[in-house]
Amino acid sequence: xxxxxxxxxxxxxxxxxxxxxxxxxxxxxxxxxxxxxxxxxxxxxxxxxxxxxxxxxxxxxxxxxxxxxxxxxxxxxxxxxxxxxx
Numbered sequence: 001x002x003x004x005x006x007x008x009x010x011x012x013x014x015x016x017x018x019x020x021x022x023x024x025x026x027x028x029x030x031x032x033x034x035x036x037x038x039x040x041x042x043x044x045x046x047x048x049x050x051x052x053x054x055x056x057x058x059x060x061x062x063x064x065x066x067x068x069x070x071x072x073x074x075x076x077x078x079x080x081x082x083x084x085x086x
Contacts, residue, residue, distance in 0.1 A: 009067075009068065010071060013065060016061050016064055020065070023054055023057055023058040023061065027051070030051045031051070033047045034047045034051065
């Protein structure tokens, strides 16, 4: 199950890179809009919520790219982490 999941996800790494670039642009626009809104207004709260969503999506995208790069270093095969409790 895990092997199939990471195979599917890692096949889409170029799209993940494009998504990260898009999220970076959205992050800059959101920070710019936060700088020029009045604190306490509706647009301010919408920008804060947007910032949270953009940062969370960018974090997930970075994690997926990192994990796929880690798997690629292992010759493209997904291997579960070694267990410490054995």
